Amino acid sequence: MKELTQAEWHRLLTLFVADAEDMRPALMKPFEQDGYVCATNAYIILRVAKRFISEDFSTDKHLPDVASVTPEHNPISAITIDTLRGEFVRQKIDYDTTTADCPDCDDEGEVEWEYTDTDGDKHKMWAECPCCGGTGIIPNGINKKCQVIGETIIVHYMLLLYHVMFALGVDKAEITRGKREQILFHIAEGVDVVVMPCSNSNK
Numbered sequence: 001m002k003e004l005t006q007a008e009w010h011r012l013l014t015l016f017v018a019d020a021e022d023m024r025p026a027l028m029k030p031f032e033q034d035g036y037v038c039a040t041n042a043y044i045i046l047r048v049a050k051r052f053i054s055e056d057f058s059t060d061k062h063l064p065d066v067a068s069v070t071p072e073h074n075p076i077s078a079i080t081i082d083t084l085r086g087e088f089v090r091q092k093i094d095y096d097t098t099t100a101d102c103p104d105c106d107d108e109g110e111v112e113w114e115y116t117d118t119d120g121d122k123h124k125m126w127a128e129c130p131c132c133g134g135t136g137i138i139p140n141g142i143n144k145k146c147q148v149i150g151e152t153i154i155v156h157y158m159l160l161l162y163h164v165m166f167a168l169g170v171d172k173a174e175i176t177r178g179k180r181e182q183i184l185f186h187i188a189e190g191v192d193v194v195v196m197p198c199s200n201s202n203k
């Protein structure tokens with residue numbers, strides 16, 4: 001695995017944190033726990049051994065117990081960077097970027113809203129796009145799904161996995177299935193990604 005600068009680690013960790021729209025302020029920054037620096041939006045976790053990170057992410061906030069949702073490394077399969085790229089190409093995803101223009105507001109950040117009052121009169125106004133929170137951008141691949149070891153996963157999360165593997169120059173991640181259907185991707189010693197698949201009702 002390639003050695004990364006602190007700025008590169010910071011960039012990778014930041015890809016996995018919750019954004020303001022997620023309403024989970026404690027998860028908007030990476031945090032230190034059990035000898036790891038963790039970044040998560042509650043659906044995907046990047047966990048990096050503390051020895052790679054010099055920045056101080058210690059916190060006294062109440063945070064999810066990452067160890068309890070991270071399966072023991074016991075691989076049943078593996079995924080390569082070529083397989084991931086092939087899937088992104090098939091789904092017409094530009095895999096070099098983790099964000100995309102919002103298709104609802106056409107990256108303007110505003111859409112036209114209509115309200116009908118009690119007299120039946122209609123009122124229109126331009127206001128913040130609810131799909132991108134007014135930013136004009138959305139996570140790339142957030143509305144697409146793919147299959148990994150029989151589970152349905154949001155393509156954006158596979159794109160985040162890909163960006164970590166690519167940055168570290170790792171060609172293959174080993175896959176372990178957890179007891180709650182969560183999937184562990186072991187990228188390198190001390191570097192793991194855990195993803196929750198879509199629930200069965202969304203398949």
Ligand SMILES: [Zn+2]
Pocket residue numbers: 102103104105106107108109110129130131132133134135136137
């Ligand atoms: Zn939008």
